[in-house]
Amino acid sequence: MEKGEGIGLGNAKGRNEVQAVIFDWAGTTVDYGCLAPVEAFVEIFRIREIEITIEEAREPMGLSKMDHIRELLNMTRIRNLWIAKFAKEPDEGNLEFLYKDFEALLLKVLKENAKPIPGVIELVRRLRQQGIKIGSTTGYTREMINIVKEEAKIWGYQPDSIVASNDVPAGRPAPWMCFKTAMDLQVYPLSKIVKVGDTISDIKEGISAGMWTVAVLKGGSEIGLSETEINEMDPYELQSRMKTAENRFLNAGADFVIDEIGDLLEIIDRIDYRLTEKKDTFIS
Structure with missing residues (x-):
C-alpha cells in the first residue's frame, strides 16, 4: 500500500510542483466513518418498511444525494423490495419524496457530524506552510455544507474554497466541481492539483478532471467503520478490510491509496x- 487564506496567482511560497489539494468532506476531512448520510439513507427506506443494508447505503457514496438515492432505487434487491411493497416500480415522484425525507433527516444531524477527522488540522497547517492551497468538493448541497463548514470552522478546519454538488451542472463523477475549485483557487495546470477522497466517486471525479488522485482508507466510507470500531477490531480483520478497499480504489484508477x-x-x-522528473526529462 502506497503511503503516503489567501488566494493569489501561482505559488506564494515557492513550491515548484503541487500547488493545491482538493479534499472531500464527509469521510475524508470530517465525520469519521461517514456516518451521518448513511444513517439517513437507511432511515428513509425503513420508514417505508423497506430494509436496506449499510453496505447498500454506502455503495453510491460520493454522488450528489439525489443521484445517490436514484442509484439505490436502481439496485436490483432494493427495486424488487419496492415493487413487492408498493406493487409498482419506483418513479421520479417517489425519488422526490425520498429525497425530501432524506434532506430533512440529514439537516438535523449534520452539525453533530462535522468534527474534523484526527490529523486533518495538522495536515492542512503543514500544507499551507508549503504554499499549497486547500480546496474542497462535496456530494452535499450548498445548504447542507453550509451547516458543516460553520461547525468545522469552530474546530479549526476552513478550506479556501468549497464547491457543493448543486453549485455546478452535475456532481461526481463529472469534473465540474474540481474545475470550479481550480478557478476559485486560481491554480493551473490541473496536473498540479491533487484530489483526495474516501469514495470511488471521488477518484472518478479527480480522474475526470485530469488531477492526481489519492484515496483514504481509515475514516472513510469504503471501510465504513467508526474510530472506536477500528481501534477495537481484530488487526488481521482490519487489514483484510483495508486491503479489499485498497484494491477497489486501485482498480478504479486511484494513483495512490493511503491508510489515513x-x-x-x-x-x-x-x-x-x-x-x-517529467519536467527535467522534457527540458533535456
Whole structure:
C-alpha cells in the first residue's frame, strides 16, 4: 500500500510542483466513518418498511444525494423490495419524496457530524506552510455544507474554497466541481492539483478532471467503520478490510491509496518528484 487564506496567482511560497489539494468532506476531512448520510439513507427506506443494508447505503457514496438515492432505487434487491411493497416500480415522484425525507433527516444531524477527522488540522497547517492551497468538493448541497463548514470552522478546519454538488451542472463523477475549485483557487495546470477522497466517486471525479488522485482508507466510507470500531477490531480483520478497499480504489484508477489522512504529506513529496522528473526529462 502506497503511503503516503489567501488566494493569489501561482505559488506564494515557492513550491515548484503541487500547488493545491482538493479534499472531500464527509469521510475524508470530517465525520469519521461517514456516518451521518448513511444513517439517513437507511432511515428513509425503513420508514417505508423497506430494509436496506449499510453496505447498500454506502455503495453510491460520493454522488450528489439525489443521484445517490436514484442509484439505490436502481439496485436490483432494493427495486424488487419496492415493487413487492408498493406493487409498482419506483418513479421520479417517489425519488422526490425520498429525497425530501432524506434532506430533512440529514439537516438535523449534520452539525453533530462535522468534527474534523484526527490529523486533518495538522495536515492542512503543514500544507499551507508549503504554499499549497486547500480546496474542497462535496456530494452535499450548498445548504447542507453550509451547516458543516460553520461547525468545522469552530474546530479549526476552513478550506479556501468549497464547491457543493448543486453549485455546478452535475456532481461526481463529472469534473465540474474540481474545475470550479481550480478557478476559485486560481491554480493551473490541473496536473498540479491533487484530489483526495474516501469514495470511488471521488477518484472518478479527480480522474475526470485530469488531477492526481489519492484515496483514504481509515475514516472513510469504503471501510465504513467508526474510530472506536477500528481501534477495537481484530488487526488481521482490519487489514483484510483495508486491503479489499485498497484494491477497489486501485482498480478504479486511484494513483495512490493511503491508510489515513496524515499520510498525504509523503504522497505530495512523491508527486512533486514525479512532476519534477517529467519536467527535467522534457527540458533535456
